[in-house]
Amino acid sequence: MQLIEIEKTNSTSVSCKGKESPYDHPKVYLEINPELGRVACPYCGKTFVSQHG
Known part of the structure; x- marks a missing residue:
């Protein structure tokens, strides 16, 4: 299983x-x-999360 960054x-x-x-x-x-305060890369699934909530 691959971990998502x-x-x-x-x-x-x-x-x-x-x-x-x-x-x-x-x-x-x-x-x-x-x-949502987040977005995921459509290629690798890396998720970017806003620190502002």
Whole structure:
């Protein structure tokens, strides 16, 4: 089972490109959903969580 990485952030806009090569993916820019306070990368599942609640 693969663990999903969670990163706390102060920003509402984040980017993800996976891990270092060969485990990377195209860089994507994501917006944190203000109602949920989080967003997940569609490629790797890494979840970005707002520290503002």
